[in-house]
Amino acid sequence: MNCAGIGYDLHRLVQGRKLMVGGIEVAFERGSQGHSDGDVLCHAICDAVLGAAGLGDIGTHFPDTDPKWKGASSLVFLEHIRGLLENRHFRIVHVDAVVICEKPKLGPHFPAMRTALAKALGIASSEINLKAKTNEGTDAIGRGEAIAAHAVATLSSD
Numbered sequence: 001m002n003c004a005g006i007g008y009d010l011h012r013l014v015q016g017r018k019l020m021v022g023g024i025e026v027a028f029e030r031g032s033q034g035h036s037d038g039d040v041l042c043h044a045i046c047d048a049v050l051g052a053a054g055l056g057d058i059g060t061h062f063p064d065t066d067p068k069w070k071g072a073s074s075l076v077f078l079e080h081i082r083g084l085l086e087n088r089h090f091r092i093v094h095v096d097a098v099v100i101c102e103k104p105k106l107g108p109h110f111p112a113m114r115t116a117l118a119k120a121l122g123i124a125s126s127e128i129n130l131k132a133k134t135n136e137g138t139d140a141i142g143r144g145e146a147i148a149a150h151a152v153a154t155l156s157s158d
Contacts, residue, residue, distance in 0.1 A: 001157045002093065005051025009043035009058075010148040012140075013101075021099060021106060021147070022113025022130065023075045023120060028104045032147060035064035040149045041099050041130075042074030045117065048097075048153035049081055053090050078120035089158040092123050097151035098131040102144045106132040 013019070017031030020039040032038025046058040055061075062069050062077055085092065095117070099106055106113075110132075114125040121128075135142035 002154055003052045003054075003157070004152060004154045005048045005053070007044040007047030007049075007051065007058075007151040007153070008149070009040045009047065010141075010146055011038045011040050012146050013144065019104075019147075020074065021109070023073070023078075023116030024109060024112045026104055026106065026109055030144075036062070036069050036072045036077070037074050039074035040147050041097060041113070041151070042078055042117070042120075044097060044149035044151040045095055045121075045153065046074070046077050046081055048095065048151040049078075049085070049092065049121075049155070052153045052155040053085055053088060055081075055084060055088075075116060075120040078117065082120070082122050085155070090155045091158070092121055092127065093154040093156050094127050094129070095121070095123075095151060095153050096129045096131075097149055098133055099147065099149045100133050100135055100141055101147040102134050102137070102142055106130075 011032035013030040118125040
């Protein structure tokens with residue numbers, strides 16, 4: 001049986017933070033504001049995978065009120081979720097995601113992101129598809145004040 005889930009996340013971009021996207025640091029003058037490392041792509045993938053498995057959402061498993069997740073790498077979240085899937089006999093078949101921001105250009109970073117994400121999820125990097133879009137200068141994302149991501153995950157159960 002196959003099942004699919006969707007995920008979405010958005011973070012403000014602020015001074016004094018690293019910009020983490022897809023498990024790697026992307027050189028930029030601002031970074032994502034968040035309780036953990038603020039990795040918008042990892043967070044959207046977390047929600048997509050959790051949703052496909054019927055396991056709630058990222059806030060249920062990694063609440064921003066828990067100090068143990070303060071500054072945590074979002075790759076740790078994906079690794080934890082991978083364990084939840086294995087215990088329930090789910091396997092990730094494919095992840096498709098899009099990151100929305102005006103700057104920086106993310107395409108050149110996709111190979112490294114796919115490698116980091118694939119390692120955390122225990123899948124081949126070829127099972128992850130990444131895209132980047134802008135908001136054509138509209139709203140908070142278009143003004144460079146925020147970054148967002150959408151993800152879809154497909155799982156198979158044994």
